[in-house]
Amino acid sequence: MIEFTFWDIVRNLLLAARWTVLLSLAxxxxxxxxxxxxxxxxxxxxxxxRRLASGYIALFQGTPLLMQLFLMFFGLPMLGLRIEPxxxxxxxxxxxxxxxxxxxxxxxxDALPRGQWDxxxxxxxxxxxxxxxxxxxxxxxxxxxxxxxxxxQLIKSTALTSxxxxxxxxxxxxxINNATFEPFTVYGLVALIFFLMxxxxxxxxxxxxxxATTN
Amino acid sequence: MGYSLDFGWLADATGAIARGAAMTILLIxxxxxxxxxxxxxxxxGRRNGPLLLKRAIGVxxxxxxxxxxxxxxxxxxxGLPSIGIRLDPLLAAMLAMTLNMAxxxxxxxxxxxxxxxxxxxEAALALGLxxxxxxVKIVLPQALKVIFPALTSQxxxxxxxSAVVSQIAVRExxxxxxxxxxxxxxxxxxxxxxxxxxxVLSMGLRRLLVSGGRRALGxxxx
Numbered sequence: 001m002i003e004f005t006f007w008d009i010v011r012n013l014l015l016a017a018r019w020t021v022l023l024s025l026a027x028x029x030x031x032x033x034x035x036x037x038x039x040x041x042x043x044x045x046x047x048x049x050r051r052l053a054s055g056y057i058a059l060f061q062g063t064p065l066l067m068q069l070f071l072m073f074f075g076l077p078m079l080g081l082r083i084e085p086x087x088x089x090x091x092x093x094x095x096x097x098x099x100x101x102x103x104x105x106x107x108x109x110d111a112l113p114r115g116q117w118d119x120x121x122x123x124x125x126x127x128x129x130x131x132x133x134x135x136x137x138x139x140x141x142x143x144x145x146x147x148x149x150x151x152x153q154l155i156k157s158t159a160l161t162s163x164x165x166x167x168x169x170x171x172x173x174x175x176i177n178n179a180t181f182e183p184f185t186v187y188g189l190v191a192l193i194f195f196l197m198x199x200x201x202x203x204x205x206x207x208x209x210x211x212a213t214t215n
Numbered sequence: 216m217g218y219s220l221d222f223g224w225l226a227d228a229t230g231a232i233a234r235g236a237a238m239t240i241l242l243i244x245x246x247x248x249x250x251x252x253x254x255x256x257x258x259x260g261r262r263n264g265p266l267l268l269k270r271a272i273g274v275x276x277x278x279x280x281x282x283x284x285x286x287x288x289x290x291x292x293x294g295l296p297s298i299g300i301r302l303d304p305l306l307a308a309m310l311a312m313t314l315n316m317a318x319x320x321x322x323x324x325x326x327x328x329x330x331x332x333x334x335x336x337e338a339a340l341a342l343g344l345x346x347x348x349x350x351v352k353i354v355l356p357q358a359l360k361v362i363f364p365a366l367t368s369q370x371x372x373x374x375x376x377s378a379v380v381s382q383i384a385v386r387e388x389x390x391x392x393x394x395x396x397x398x399x400x401x402x403x404x405x406x407x408x409x410x411x412x413x414x415v416l417s418m419g420l421r422r423l424l425v426s427g428g429r430r431a432l433g434x435x436x437x
Contacts, residue, residue: 159283
């Protein structure tokens with residue numbers, strides 16, 4: 001049996017944490033891009049398009065992320081795609097994030113006074129220009145705090161990808177625990193690493209929120 | 216290659232799915248009651264308790280909110296036995312869910328308590344009510360009414376998150392799904408069906424909470 005010192009455990013966990021960070025970033029960026037598309041459909045003029053987008057959002061917000069990941073992991077191979085844990089994890093979290101981000105940003109769009117659209121139209125801007133120049137910049141700026149808050153939620157959600165076999169922080173910690181039989185230390189350290197990743201972001205989201213309320 | 220969906224196994228599996236769903240409902244029912252109770256204590260303690268208690272509650276909230284539920288669950292189920300606290304899976308799951316939910320609802324309940332105008336407390340005190348009566352009969356019902364939508368959302372989020380406790384072999388919905396797909400080799404169909412069950416549960420739970428809340432809180436106060 002391999003002997004693990006405390007520092008071996010820490011080093012291995014930190015190495016695995018890189019994958020947690022990478023997955024979080026990939027899902028956040030991917031979710032942002034797909035979320036923009038969902039947002040466009042969600043605020044479209046067509047009633048059925050809007051319903052479709054709300055259905056998409058309700059589906060992801062009304063089912064467990066773990067199920068979404070399982071469906072990704074077992075569903076995509078049926079379409080003939082060879083799929084590895086990384087792909088399933090990144091895709092699953094991307095769609096999950098897209099639904100939440102679209103809903104957050106939609107709240108920002110809805111919060112803007114109707115007059116902003118009217119003013120844009122009266123300047124002769126067409127729909128896409130209005131969105132790009134007037135509506136979206138303001139909507140993003142007022143939803144910055146919840147967006148950062150969601151990033152925290154996303155980082156924590158990457159823990160679930162360990163269950164479909166992606167080698168991130170939690171899966172590595174399970175392996176280390178099986179070798180060292182020191183669950184208290186190992187899971188305590190994992191919690192600490194997650195905390196160090198999430199807490200600064202939580203504080204940042206809070207400061208954004210405070211700034212928003214004082215303005 | 217072709218893959219055709221097959222739901223033939225479903226007829227034999229309804230019992231297992233129903234049992235799993237019942238366990239999920241039990242988990243969330245216990246968590247809702249215990250979590251709400253704990254968060255009322257926590258929010259009140261954070262406002263009126265001694266400094267040390269305020270600090271402790273603050274640390275607890277931050278630690279839980281900034282770590283994944285799965286890690287909390289593993290820490291409680293696998294980690295605590297090494298300091299002599301051994302819990303069976305169901306108890307560990309309930310404890311983890313309650314502690315997790317309370318960290319979120321403490322802030323929600325706190326916001327509700329802050330939203331009740333100070334004059335309400337003063338008026339109640341002027342009428343000769345004792346402090347505890349003021350809190351339980353005057354402030355708390357009004358606070359709960361304000362925060363009810365946020366509380367409902369948090370309960371549903373917790374219900375969805377409870378899928379994770381299958382990892383410590385609590386026989387709830389996801390655990391039954393894992394067992395079924397291992398037996399039928401129909402992983403996608405199994406998880407698809409169970410996902411629908413979760414969707415129905417979350418929609419039903421929202422309905423139930425909204426109508427129940429209206430009945431309980433709408434009549435007594437306002």
